[in-house]
Amino acid sequence: xxxxxxxxxxxxxxxxxxxxxxxxxxxxxxxxxxxxxxxxxxxxxxxxxxxxxxxxxxxxxxxxxxxxxxxxxxxxxxxxxxxxxxxxxxxxxxxxxxxxxxxxxxxxxxxxxxxxxxxxxxxxxxxxxxxxxxxxxxxxxxxxxxxxxxxxxxxxxxxxxxxxxxxxxxxxxxxxxxxxxxxxxxxxxxxxxxxxxxxxxxxxxxxxxxxxxxxxxxxxxxxxxxxxxxxxxxxxxxxxxxxxxxxxxxxxxxxxxxxxxxxxxxxxxxxxxxxxxxxxxxxxxxxxxxxxxxxxxxxxxxxxxxxxxxxxxxxxxxxxxxxxxxxxxxxxxxxxxxxxxxxxxxxxxxxx
Ligand code: TRP
Numbered sequence: 081x082x083x084x085x086x087x088x089x090x091x092x093x094x095x096x097x098x099x100x101x102x103x104x105x106x107x108x109x110x111x112x113x114x115x116x117x118x119x120x121x122x123x124x125x126x127x128x129x130x131x132x133x134x135x136x137x138x139x140x141x142x143x144x145x146x147x148x149x150x151x152x153x154x155x156x157x158x159x160x161x162x163x164x165x166x167x168x169x170x171x172x173x174x175x176x177x178x179x180x181x182x183x184x185x186x187x188x189x190x191x192x193x194x195x196x197x198x199x200x201x202x203x204x205x206x207x208x209x210x211x212x213x214x215x216x217x218x219x220x221x222x223x224x225x226x227x228x229x230x231x232x233x234x235x236x237x238x239x240x241x242x243x244x245x246x247x248x249x250x251x252x253x254x255x256x257x258x259x260x261x262x263x264x265x266x267x268x269x270x271x272x273x274x275x276x277x278x279x280x281x282x283x284x285x286x287x288x289x290x291x292x293x294x295x296x297x298x299x300x301x302x303x304x305x306x307x308x309x310x311x312x313x314x315x316x317x318x319x320x321x322x323x324x325x326x327x328x329x330x331x332x333x334x335x336x337x338x339x340x341x342x343x344x345x346x347x348x349x350x351x352x353x354x355x356x357x358x359x360x361x362x363x364x365x366x367x368x369x370x371x372x373x374x375x376x377x378x379x380x381x382x383x384x385x386x387x388x389x390x391x392x393x394x395x396x397x398x399x400x401x402x403x404x405x406x407x408x409x410x411x412x413x414x415x416x417x418x419x420x421x422x423x424x425x426x427x428x429x430x431x432x
Contacts, residue, residue, distance in 0.1 A: 081259045084252065091286040094247060098285075102136040108245025108282070110142035110185075110236075113161035114152060117168040118308035119381070120292040120301035123352045128249050128287055130173035133180045140243050140413065141169060143184040146192075147236070150229045151220040166402050168311050171392040176405045183409035185235075190417035191242035197428060198234050201267040202260070207231065210256050237261040241279050243416045249285040258284045272427040278420070292349065295325040297342025312392060315382045322346075322378050327370040335362040343370070346377050353380035 082090070098105055109129060111117075117126065133139040143162050149155065166182055176182060185191060207213075207230045217225055236257045240248060241264070248258055265279035272278075291300055294307025301308045309321050326342045335358040337344040347358040354361070365372050395402065425431055 081256065084255070087255055087284055088286055090283050094283045094285060098132070098135065098137060098247065103138070105137050105247045106243060106245045107132050107137050107139040107247045107249060107285075108142065108240045108243055109140075109249050110144045110147075110239060111165060112144045112148040112152075113158055113165055113184075114148060115157075115161055115303050116164045116310050116312050117172075118301055118303070118310050119349070119385075120294075120308065121168075122172060122311060122385075123292055123349075124251065124287055124289050125249060126169070126172045128285075129169075132247070132249065132285075133174060136179075137247065138179045139174075139181070140245060141174065141180075141182045141409075142239050142413075143182070144236075144239070145184045145186045146228075147185075147232050150226065150232050151216055151222065162406075163399070163402050164312075166405055167392060167395045170395055170402075170405070171311065171388045173388075176409065178412065181409040181412045182405055183413045184406070185239055187410045188242065188413050188417050190414065190421040191238050192235075193421055194238040194242055194424065195231075195235055197268070197424065198237055198264050199231070201264050201271070202234055206260070206263075207233070210260070212253050212256050215253075233257045233260045234264065237264045240282050241265060242420050243413065244280055244420065246280040246282045247285050248282050249287065251287060251291065255284055258282060268424075268427075272424075276427075278423050278427055289352070290348070293341065293345040295321055297326045297345050309381070311385065311388060314389075315386075318382055318385075319378045322374050322381070325374065327373070331369045332367050333362045333365040333369065333373050335359045343373065346373055350377050350380045353377075353384040 107129070109125070111121075129139065129141065143165055145158050145162060148158065162184055169182060170176065174180060174182070210233055213229060213233065217229060222229070233256070237260060240261050248254075250258065262281040265281045268279055269277035293299060294301040294305055295309070296305070296307045299305050299307060309318055313321070325346060327346070328340055328343060330340070333343060333347070334340065335344055335347050344358070347361055350361050351358045361376070365376060
């Protein structure tokens, strides 16, 4: 597998080419429908997706409603969570159009059908080596592991390759899956489509935002750790959560991620809202202490999210519009999947 440095190099080259030729590329990215998005998603990936789609790169946003079954028992909320994701995306600035689509992968049978030939291109050993899958098995505390857990990286290759996505904006944890997708694309082309390769080898576009810690200051922000601020939280809820955030007992505020991770995390969040360097913000707060630090963050974050939250409330009242976005997303995605599956059949000599 590529080292992180090599992946970062590829990501930078790709970014430069996207700026020059946005239409030559296709972004495919996805989320599991586990609930509403929080500010970690917003700063870490959502802003980047909005930027790419506004540059004119055709963008497919996939909701991984099958993949979510691999480590979540609760299927009773999948449909509701899917719709909440759509609301979060649009409120954050994604504008659905012919070139920017949102759809659940369970609705694209021709994409799912790629799973069968793809399964034959990967060994069991490769599947059980995947470090992200191993971590997820541990984190979910699964005693017996369902086969979907081991094979979902192959399914993720179907997600990316059915529409020939070549740009996949993801975090570091998804690199093993991208490597798997690249292997499958290459192996398929070599084995079945030597003279006329069908699939691109997609590249991860790595986010520049460092991973955002939760309000406890050290762990990644996530729903399951109960340390998140949601895009859908009200301004008062946001204020109450930040007031309870962990800091330390040194009054003077300094930016020192190594020794003062909790304070540094709050400063980084302010910096993401105001575009100032965290050191400059720290200097200004100085001996104002944790109280002033928190008040500054509450104000900056609520201001940053205000327009999004207003749109969010409006979208909550427009379920028909949300449904229509999903329906047209499914239609466009299926059109691409039908074409790809036909090409695959032809390459594999299965036409009748
Ligand atoms: N595995 C991703 C996650 O857990 C979700 C996902 C599913 C995805 N299919 C994808 C991401 C395709 C990028 C491309 O967040």
